[in-house]
Amino acid sequence: MQEISRPVRITLPLAVAALFCIGWEAAVRLTRSHGLLPSPTGIFASGVEATSSGIIFDAMSGSLKRVILGFVIGGVLGVPLGLAIGTVPALDRALRPVLDGLRSIAPIAWIPMAILWLGVRGDAALFVVAYAAVFPFIVNAGLAASLVDRHLVAAARALGASRWMIVRAVLVPSSLPMIFTGARIALAFAWASIIAAELAIGIKIAGQGRSVAGIGQLMVETLYVKRDVDALVFYMLVIGAVSLVIDAGLRRLQRRMLPWSAR
């Protein structure tokens, strides 16, 4: 079978997608379920409305703020801990069961306790995000630290480097690629967690007329109060688009900062 040519490769899925959308729209119209089931025109209309009213930007910025903050907290806590575990085997042995256990708890499960400790405003969601983000950092930093080339460490020590200098000049740089991979995983987890947390908080306070703090709460509002199916699908597409952009951004950053390591 010869290779499919490039123009066909691009147009074929587009053609199929167009046919699919036309068929979808027709099916919804024919069964008179416009408004009950999502449809391409409905989604487009909701999208226009959401962007022009600005509500999608408010919600997104609220969620993104917490994602980034939680991500940073996870990194600040997780990287040093991971590096420590990777370099001190006794610490690894002592903390491994505890960390494995805590890591297996789906972050969203903590929502009830987080709400109790931190209230419904938004810090509970931040807790869940930070919790989700910290473990990929710990795991990857630990793995990277344990894989540091012993020769490099020995060479540094032979040249008279202090322990702190070894950490700064050997341990951290050689661990960076794997930590970066951990960062990408952490960001993906953080993003999924913020939505889950906001959804869970949202259903607790649905209909109370509080201002929308994030995209998750916006979706709950749309689900239970406005019942707008098309808007829901539009928000989902936005969520997907944002996570693509975030990951692509991190990947580009990795390529720029650590050109020898990026895929």
Next chain:
Amino acid sequence: MRAVEPLIGIAGVVVAWEIASRVAANSTLVPPPASVWKALVAMRGSELPKDIGASLVHLLVGYTTGATAGLLLALLAGSSKWLAAVIDPFAEFLRPISPIAWIPLAILLFGVGRAVPMFLIFYAALFPIFVGTLDGIRRVDASLVNAARSLGASRRTVAMRVILPAALPSILGGARLSLGVAWMALVAGEIVGGDAGIGWRILWYQEFFQMDRVLAAILIVGALGLAADGLLRLLQRHLLRWHPATESAS
């Protein structure tokens, strides 16, 4: 000394927990270890088995259907360049949308209930298995396939006996990766849109401010997650024991 170190870690956490609960002096805010243990025992005699059972049903139904769909789609995509050219972009388009984002739509379409977590797991399992299988299929040694064909094997036999086993390491790798996401999707789905299962039960206890039960249920979620990953690792080791590159530690 070596064997004791893990116990030191665990003991340290429990001690810190006990101190925190004494400092907080509010058993609702920080349930002390003892009351969580009591709650666990009480739950074990009443709702816990039912809740765990419900969650496991969600997981199994969703995961097997999602994995089967992912496998079939990958086989389709792997068998024809044209089908692949059509399926791939759709997969790439849907992949960044995390299963969690589907929760509100799933609630709207299926209503609050058991279908929501099952659908989420279906979706969470589909993509990694699809990608892992497709990857594995594309890497299958062509000479193996040709050998089987020249011995007279039908297309189906080739698919089942040659391609799938050769792709198995990649498939199982994808499965283990997807389990973390699937587990999170399960708990989130049960909390937000379910009416059964351990995730839903956490919210139930919280409604009644039985925080010791909440914490006990949270620990159960962790234990189940650990068990699921361990099982998958065992499965991986067992199914791939004939494979020369099977890693002994993971």
